[in-house]
Amino acid sequence: MAAWLRSGIRLPLALGIALLVAYPLVFGSAYHLRVLTVAGIYALMVLGYHFIFGHAGALALTQGAFFGLGAYVTGILGSQLAWSFPATFALSIALPVVLAALIALPVLRLESHYFALATLGIAQVLLLIAIKWEGLTGGPNGLSGVPPVVLFGAVLPNGWPMLLLVWGVVAAGAALAWQITRGLTGRAFHLMRDNPLAAQAVGLDIGRLRLAALLLGAGYAGAAGALYVHTLRIISTEVLEFPVMVACLTMAVVGGRTRVAGAILGAVLLVHLPEWLRFLDRYYLIAYGALLLLMIVIAPFGLIGALERWRTRRWPEPAPTPPAPLPLRRPQLRAVDRGTKLLEARGISQRFGGVRALNAIDLTVGHGEIVGLIGPNGSGKTTLVNVVTGVYRPDAGAVVLAGQAITGHAVHAIARAGIARTFQTLNLVDDMTVLDAVAVARRGKTRRGTPRITLARAHGEAIALLGELGIAEHATRRCGGLAQGVKRRVEIARALALEPRLLLLDEPAAGLNPTEQRDLAARLRTLAAGGLSLLVIEHNMAFLMPLATRMVCLDHGQVIAEGSPDTIRRDARVIEAYLGAEARSA
Ligand code: ADP
Ligand code: MG
Secondary structure, eight states: OHHHHHSSSOHHHHHHHHHHHHHHHHSOSHHHHHHHHHHHHHHHHHHHHIIIIIISOOOOOOHHHHHHHHHHHHHHHHHHSOOOHHHHHHHHHHHHHHHHHHHHHHHTTSOHHHHHHHHHHHHHHHHHHHHHOHHHHOGGGOEEOOOOEEETTEEEOTTHHHHHHHHHHHHHHHHHHHHHHSSHHHHHHHHHHHOHHHHHHTTOOHHHHHHHHHHHHHHHHHHHHHHHHHHHSEEOGGGGSHHHHHHHHHHHHHHOTTOHHHHHHHHHHHHHHHHHTGGGGGGHHHHHHHHHHHHHHHOTTHHHHHHHHHHHHHSOOOOOOOOOOOOOOOOOOOTTTTTSEEEEEEEEEEEETTEEEEEEEEEEEETTOEEEEEOSTTSSHHHHHHHHTTSSOOSEEEEEETTEEOTTOOHHHHHHHTEEEOOSSOOOOTTSBHHHHHHHHHHHHOOTTSOOOOHHHHHHHHHHHHHHTTOGGGTTSBGGGSOHHHHHHHHHHHHHTTOOSEEEEESTTTTOOHHHHHHHHHHHHHHHHTTOEEEEEOSOHHHHHHHOSEEEEEETTEEEEEEOHHHHHHOHHHIIIIIHHHHHHO
């Protein structure tokens, strides 16, 4: 029994649902039923807001506007044209989605605080239209005579019928949200909100994910707005005013912004709070604000987050058994390709203000080659990797992968085309498990039109990759608690999950002890023998020299030498610019 509650359906969740069902049965007055109906309507709006604010991590302030638009569509068509519920309800969902799509184009690209401001502006424009366009909206007075919901010929009045309808829609919305976010897509959102660059580098199109989140949320808000006017039976500009958005945001923060249960708890709690605090009279707003602040300080992940943390402390979960490995079938390098060019960067120049980070660089990597890239700090090594992977668009030059120009392509597109990378400064998400961190890169790999890979399959493939790098025993741990050397190898496993043709490693041996370094070098050699091409940036010559089949040395953004490790070791310019300095400092 106890085990059942702790696994599958959780104890607090079961308790919460029981309380929610008991509430209207115990307090059955028309007033209580109405408050709970409104709470359900807010829960629906917040469930939708979770997609963009919680999962995608963008502070959009349009959810209130989508709610208001949905409300006006139903309000106007219902009261003026006597359209039926199915038609008005569908349009109340569709129009906010269309509006979201229209504003997404210019707005989604903005930096976070401009994004918040721009979305707030859109809400204000809608409010102005509702106030000024009196003929249509009734202006500040609004419209009365909104019909009740009529379904299959039956009128659903307020009280139990409306309560059940609203919570039925909440349940359906919750099930849909859970279904969408519980698998690999949820992991993709997690990576993208905590580390957008890493997300793009594993082939995730974060623009598309954000757009999907905004559109989904708009649909939920529109549905909530429609149900709201059916409950109130009138419509006024109140539905477009800022307090609606503030309430939605507050509910998401208080409940927990990525958990379905958080949306429901936040909505039920905050709809009731004003009622409970009514005795405070004039001091009500102060108390409300103080309670909110307290919440944010003591439960930064919302009430549901706090509950989850408490539960895992109280009943630590047994380490889950890692899945069985499902090895990836890597394409083998054809003998005819070995040694031919895979990557060609020609005449790459990149400036940052007055700094010439790269100056007409030429670099090639052949199929199955391990190219070592060296040079003093600031010589442009990382910048070159960033240009090749699309993080920077070079001022001049072209990058070609297997005959295809990829200069200026999006980071995620280049990743999908076959170039994977690791980062000089680690880019893992602390509270993701190692397994998820690697598995998420399998999503980016899925081609359009083919069915999405399941989480279970991605986990199996991830554990196989972790095994290849000798770190399978860390699979179920969270990335934040790992030693530096393990983190480096998790990043390599994540990069390999893209099934790349070329892997760019930026200082992979940093933080590894000598045994781990030898181990990593051997594994990289095996990968290269299997056909993977590697470009390895390293300062550690004991690691790099025996590994590299060819080396390139940069200084001040230019190639100063190129050749076998032996020629590089003896090259006068390399010793002058780099190796000498390294030897002196060693
Ligand atoms: P390396 O990896 O070889 O140590 P980098 O490629 O990181 O060198 O840096 C090359 C030069 O470009 C340095 O002078 C660095 O300060 C500059 N640089 C790199 N990235 C940026 C950036 N995003 N903005 C401004 N300057 C940068
Ligand atoms: Mg660097």
